[in-house]
Amino acid sequence: MAYLELKNVCKTYGDTEVLSNINLTIEEGEFVAIVGFTGSGKTTLVNLINGLIKPTSGEVLFKGQPVTDTSHERGVIFQNYSLLPWLTVGQNVFMAVKEAFPKENKTVLQQRVAEYVEMVSLTPAINKRPKELSGGMRQRVAVARALAMNPEMIIMDEPLGALDALTRGNLQDEILKIWSKDKRTALLITNDVDEGIYMADRIIPLKPGPKATLGPEFKINIDRPRDKTALNDNDTYKETRNAIIEYLMDIGEQRKSVSQETYVLPEVSPKSFVA
């Protein structure tokens, strides 16, 4: 039995069909990345899986049970951080931890909060409010909040999109570490193919909406732990990367060719400096 299964899922808002005929199977312990253009319905897909919205038709099954509501088993890192601005960093994380472990006493919970805030290296800012943090710091708080709840499955909706390259790399490694430690299941939504290849076992492109649907999957056969710098020389990496990018470019072409407008370009060619 698959861990998470989407069967013929469609989602319509009014008359527009955002997602159409989505079929996806994720096995326990797998790391799957979904790559897509902005506006292709990625967030809708995430919300279907985490239980915030229900599919118009089709089924979302989690461990064989239909998903009807949100659950602590599925932790979500939202695209737009969604921190509560009136709470400090620590309080934001604490709120989540308290809900996830209602029976633990306060000291244990506080310790857990401190541990996860430390993980995203925000300990000096633990008593600050979100308005005093930079965008990247806020996103790290959101990561800490989701991971501190110790979910079985981590659902990430472009979690690192707003971060600078360095922080991004660190957090990618952190997420991978946590994922591999307890062999959790992870679903990453991203628009960065490199990030997908670095982190995931499989990459599935999402064709742009409306009527977005999943494309053919690409398996990443690179041994873990992966080394970011060595990756650039890895042939499998290059092949997979080129295949995915080519596929995405093709979709992009198709999408573009819908436009009937023709552009008249001037007849110029680059000047040759070679005598």
Add this chain to the structure above:
Amino acid sequence: MKQSITLNKVTQLMGFGFLKPITALFTGKPQKEDIVNFLKKIVVPLLSILLFLGVWQGGSTALFNKEANFKIEKALADQGQAAADEMKACIASGEVSCQPNTLPSPSQVWVSFKTLLEDHKVITADKLAFKQKTAVMNEKRVAAGKDPITYTGRPSFVDQIITSLKTVFAGFVLALLIAVPIGIVIGLSETLRSSFNWLIQIFKPVSPVVWLLLVFMIVKTLTKDSNSDSAFIISFISVGLCSMWATLVNTAMGVSSVDKDYINVAKVLKLGPMQKVFKVILPSSLPLIFTGLRITLSVAWMVLIAIELLAQSPGLGSFVWEEFQNGAIDSNSKIIVAMFIIGIIGFLLDRIMLTIQNMVSFNKNEGV
């Protein structure tokens, strides 16, 4: 340096940002910029106050002359030249009995203000003396199971202000206790919101006077068998009912328009319904609730005067009305004093609410 930073922060928070140039001028070295700022923000407003006083002085002099001329001409027409001359001399001598009754000048108002303060001192001393005089007797009366004798002399101007503040505060608390819970409940349920909307829309614009009469009808019957003073009860309930609508509407709006992201967070964290209301919905609607409360307090203070005037309950409203009925030579200037006091207290109340509002406010985009 640190001190001046906190000073600036406090003044900014309280909405006294206009004091900043002064603090800039007296803390540390004044820069050229500070001096220009000082001119702009302090000197020009002071000039505007002087201009205001000048216009007031000129206006009251013109009105005084008009009234005086009318009096003299009337005396001339009714009683002849001799009476007119007598009247003219009487007005010029400043005799109380024949002064024209019109808009008082700033200096007259200032004198009245001092008179009222003097009067307050006299009455306070009187009260104290009364208390000392009756202390022994009251002890005996209480021991015998009788009510102690209380001071029943007229209240001073300051007493009236305190009574008014008490009334407005009681009304404000009543409005808060009614409007905030109802606003939250209405805000949470779309069904309730649409079913109570007509009621809110109809009662919101009703005039304070009508509320007073309605409350009077009910309270009069309810307090039939008790001999307590119902004027205070009537006036504070009316103040509360008049002013609660802004809070009600704002609370309902704040609660119903909580950012969807926060609701999603609450759902993903699986907060219980109570937790969701108290940890997510209420904090995120606090800024709007406080905006409503600020409007409520200023409306409460504004309608209070009219309601006290009609309900015969002691306070600034009845002070104004009694002075108007009194018609003494300094009555008009006392009314103007009351007007300024009402304005200044209203301003201060608004500032207090603004401070609280700034403290609980956050920018909606901060967490997103």
